[in-house]
Amino acid sequence: MREWIYEDGIGEARAALIEDGAILAAEIEADDDGVRAGTIAEARLDRVVVPGRRAVVRLDSGEEALIEPVPRSVSEGARLMVEIHRAALPEPGRAKIALARVAPAGAASVLGPALLDRIVAGGNSVRHLSAHEPDALEAAGWSELLEEAASGEAAFEGGGLRLSLTPAMNLIDVDGWLDLAALAVAGADAAARMIVRHGIAGSIGIDLPTPEGKAARLAAAEAVDAILPQPFERTAVNGFGFLQIVRRRARASLPERMQGDPVAAAARALLRRAERTPGAGLRTLSAAPAVIARIEARPDWQTELARRIGADIALRGDARLAISAGHVDAQRP
Template sequence: MAEWLHEAGIGEERAILVERGEIIAARVDWGEMLRPGFIGPAQVIVKHKGARRGIARFADGGEALVDGLDPAVTEGATVLLRITRAAIAEKGRTKLPQARAAAADAAPSPAPSLLEDLRAGPLPVRSVPVTDRTFDEAGWHELLEQAQGGEIAFAGGSLLVSPTPAMTLIDIDGTLPPPMLARAAVPAIAAALARLDIGGSIGIDFPTLADRRDRLAVDAALAEALAGWKGERTAMNGFGFVQLVARLERPSLVARFARHPAGAALRTLLRQAERVPDPGVLLLTAAPALRRAVPAEWEAELVRRTGRCVRWHEDAGLALDGGFAQAIAA
């Protein structure tokens, strides 16, 4: 039976759904306050005339797009809102979180943690310490490489997953004849949706298939592969394009890592530091930009968790994701 495994790292919760030793789904939470399930008061700063939509600002200064406002609500009023979708970072801008008016009997409350959210679901959940090797054994590093690079190999070709302002695009490339390449890509696409936590609008650019029978065969294969997936899809058009639409609550792993590479690299480095087995002072070697990005409270948490002194060495020749941790003599 599939089981969720959960780790609570510094600045990050992560979880993988494992079945028969392989990762079939993954979730990452960086602890943003305005994420699905958060309920809190906010001031309406924009109310669109003749509509129930607007923009509201919370006490911490964060803003959200609001739908479902009472027609009697005016600009300046304070209303209780529930966040339904987290902020989605895009190239050059960030889409604001989305919110709706909370139920009349609702009370302010923080969003559930990733662990709480998983435990509310139907599958078993097991928390493991960061020093455990279960994530690695299931293929976490391979998944991380796919999320950071957006490239997923399959027999005969590869997928390139690209987050864009309009949708997540999946391009297919390979050396097989187009009908064979399209069908070979289907299982990889279905797996990637859950493994990379992809939702919202998704465009799949299959090879152009001139024969309608080939297009119907891919449609049938895709329908079978997506059985149980909660979303809608179009049939393949004459140019090989298929669109999927699913509920969007948070950024995919690809979008998160692509838009926040320093944040992703820093969390990975701190996780490595927690797992250094040798005794001694922890020495973290990183690019100067990464060192500057370390919140003081995260470094203090690393000291608390490991019981060690922490030193840093800045190496301008390292890429953001090239940092490493080791133990040295005091």
């Protein structure tokens, strides 16, 4: 049976679609993601970037969004209703601001659906996971999934995948030791499963080993079609083994989150670990200084963690620790 496991964590909500003990799809929604896709809100036209084509609007929350096309009747400083088509995306060094378009005439303000709303609407059963329960996410491979998202590397029977994030396209390279035709099909299947598992969207390129003959290329393309849910568009596998896919991009994928802001990802993972660390006394969270600084900057996270575990917490920076190597120690009574 397929079911979503949903956890309302500190700093983020997380969910994984699990079947037969394995994660088929997963998503994280952070508390500082900003405006969600599907939101309709009033905004002010802040500045024109390309006359008649592209402009930046500012929502009442202060968040910016890129809008195109720009209505000819709207000038700088004017107010208009916009619909958020894609949420902001984290990227190393900077974030891509949200994308918006003019809302339909007469549209009323509405918040876009949250992660829980979307998985409930999907029709599969949803089970809420609490920290005092056995860790069903971890049992299904949650830590391995996040490591895969952070490294971009995943193995499959007969080979491996390497995901590279670029500003223009997400690229998946397929390599292995099967014969070319078999590797192309197995690699296409594995790449499609990676796309679904991590919520990868936008423009995606899959670089397969070059299969000989039209039948082998067609089989590889059909392997993608068998896994990826509609809607999406794709090209045929060309003579060089390259296949391009386009999926609607509404929010950040797991690799974009993990690689775009690894410090934030590590901080939230450490909070999850702290919430699940048994003990009755003080919890000391030790991590790289950057991770500790991120938690220190959010007193609300610290307050919520102390409330949930019923104990005080202490933060300790340790420059010897890698970003992902934080740990939690509990004072024993």
